[in-house]
Amino acid sequence: MSDNIHTYDPAGLRERFPEMLQQAFDVSPPPGWVPLVARLLERIDPALAPEDRQSFRITQIKEKFGGLRCYHNGGEDIEMMVDAADEEAQRTCEVCGAPGRKRTGGWIAVRCDEHAEV
Numbered sequence: 001m002s003d004n005i006h007t008y009d010p011a012g013l014r015e016r017f018p019e020m021l022q023q024a025f026d027v028s029p030p031p032g033w034v035p036l037v038a039r040l041l042e043r044i045d046p047a048l049a050p051e052d053r054q055s056f057r058i059t060q061i062k063e064k065f066g067g068l069r070c071y072h073n074g075g076e077d078i079e080m081m082v083d084a085a086d087e088e089a090q091r092t093c094e095v096c097g098a099p100g101r102k103r104t105g106g107w108i109a110v111r112c113d114e115h116a117e118v
């Protein structure tokens, strides 16, 4: 268990990926993006070389300006996976995970038609 028990993790991703997320101070993807974030972390894990696994850490996962941000200390191959997940996120409703698109009002958010008015 992490001793950082008060850090933000509403979706319980730390329990599923304790090593990668043990030094993360913020794991707060919007609810509709949790499945694609979980898939991203599942892809990263086997891609890590054994010598990198000990040191690989993610520090933050969140939404910003309608895109997925995942900050980590991995290499370019990991960044390409993050980019792919970000592309998927930009087509995925943050609220429910249905196909969506970017909406701009007072903010930028990815929403499906049903959740367009929030």
Ligand SMILES: [Zn+2]
Pocket: 093, 094, 095, 096, 097, 098, 111, 112, 113, 114, 115
């Ligand atoms: Zn939706």
